[in-house]
Amino acid sequence: MKFRTYKIGALLFLGVALFAVSCFKDLDTIPLNENETTSATVYNDPAAYRQVLAKLYAGLAVSGQQGPDGQPDISGIDEGFSTYIRQYWKAQELSTDEAVIAWNDGNIHDYEQQDWDANNEFIRAMYNRIFYQISLCNEYIRETTDAKLDSRGVDASLRADIVKFRAEARFLRALSYWHALDMFRQVPFVTEADAVGSFLPRQASAEELFNFVESELKAIESELVAPRQNEYGRADQAAAWMVLAKLYLNAQVYINRDRYTDCIAYTKKVIDAGYPMESNYAHMFMADNDNADGIIFAVRFDGNKTRTWGGMTFVCHAAVGGSMSAAAFGLDGGWGGTRVTKALVDKFPATGGNVLVSPNAGSTYPVIYVPGSYQGWDPASSNQLASRNNDNTYEGYINFTDGNTEFKFTLGPSWPSGDFGDTGGDGTLEPGGDNIIVANPGFYKINVDFNTNTYTLLKTEWGLIGDATPGGWASDQNMTYDPTEGAWKIQLNLVAGKIKFRANDDWPVNYGDPNGDALLALDGKDIDIPSAGTYLIKLYLDKPDYTYSIERPLFDRRAMFWSDGQNLEISDISQFTEGYAVTKFSNMRSDGTPGSNPTWVDTDFPMFRIEDAYLMYAEAILRGGTGGDVNAAINYINMIRGRAYAGTAGNITGNDLTLDFIIDERARELYWECHRRTDLIRFGRFSETDYLWPYKGNTPSGESRPKFYDVFPIPSSDIGANPNLVQNPGY
16 A cells, blocks of 8 residues: 555645755744744644654655645746656656657756756756755754653653654655765765754765765664565665665765675665565556555655656656557656657667477468459469368468458469359359359358359457466457468467467367477367467468467567657657657556546656666676675576566576676666666766767767766855855866
């Protein structure tokens, strides 16, 4: 279940904590108006401790104190743009090969062009949102000290809960300070220990921030709820371990220090906590992903209770446009904004397959021809019927696409060879007889017996049946006719077992493979399916010998792209139809029904999930960390790829496990989940590199950018207001 949403309208005293980094306002002033709510009164209600904690979590999702807009938390930017996740997504994705945006809002394209400076309004909004969140956490931590609780006479039972609440507030603060470290490196630093009032914060170095985040997360580890035991959407020990693992994996970047062994230790803690991996990749990004397995920490969204124009409302709506149906994604409209570059699409292999059974051309038999209106009345180019036993009886199948199709039979590929029709329409053939008329379109089985001068027509629909299919032997799985290939097709998940082909959901016409040579016979032997997986099965019935094929499709189901009406190449970034669209995030539930509200979505943002821990574990081993098991790492990755390929077709071996593989696999598994900028920097592929993507550096083919772009600038407004701050190099 989703974490309960609490009323926070009475807690507007927190709005006073709005953080302008250069100066804090006095939070302890008792207002002259007795109707105003402050910390001096709000905590008289024991429920307030939990309610204010809810506001801290909501700080990652919403933009202000009411609905989608009206009372914003931070100023200086459109309220819908100002939310934490929306700004974090833009900073982490638009600056990389994973995303572009069509809109021309302010200086948003600085991200794609990697040409930002200290005046960029979106970088400033991200910075302000981080420190607004930190200020809220600091105030909550101040208000939950033992001394404060003693002064309010808080009972032992509630105090035990507050210990956990306070640890969660410290986690949220550490999370935001990690984001500050990752994006800005050296930033103003304030904790609950700083006196309340107006002052100019000092600037902490990257090493100080690193040490603070590490020490905080370790200090609260025993106070947080055990993994998988907290309410959904609230932090537990595994969430803290994930941030520590991220910190250690990137330590070489942050502080020029190798902490890969520590990364292995903490990812192993997460893995050993027993998070199951979600079996359906798409479910983790749908409106009911609160029920999906493997999500360690999520930012919660609810279409009726956490309305915002940012967050996942932005991620879902902005990705829909062009020929896409918004309703198919549970939305009331698309915003036509975000797409991917060719660089990401190319990381997924082209669709291929492992052929288990190939079609068998069979033998050559005597034939007759079936010219008609369906093909221009040319015997030589018409379909043929064959006599498998050379006994003057012929059979085959023809697809008639139009009603009232007319045809005749000829003994050879020309009219002088002799033709036969049906003058009375009674199923009897006469030389030179009238055209045979098929009233309804369809795929017909045609039998001709020249021993009795008769013929029969049977309209057929084909399906697959057997204990290997989802319906077992009780019901058919319908196949679809592909006129281009001349085959009936079906792709479905099967288990180990048997199958047969059956016409019209009944047994009079069914085919099996008596000799295991892909040649079908009426009432033939059941066909073996050796193991569970996704199969593409084709049935070829033009004329005997009838045959079939079985493939295990080789494609990565994580490649959730919309290409209809979209160009893969981008020549104009402002056009939504340039660059493939992404269908990964949706406001549809896994049962096919839409979320609760088509405007504001129910889809939660999965900040940390178990697959990320698997990939970090493998990477840390490759980078020289100790204490890991490379065979375990390969197994974890094959679990991820097994889901992606619905079987073992995508499995890797030890020779495949390289850092080049890891960076690409992270893109395939985690795209649009706010990891890419950090990953590219860690792998040396963000700046001063020959790894390019479209519009990096504002050129269609991309160009390398200077190293200082690995870190965002401190906003110029803050540099000007606080003389303690030194700008990051290069800006």
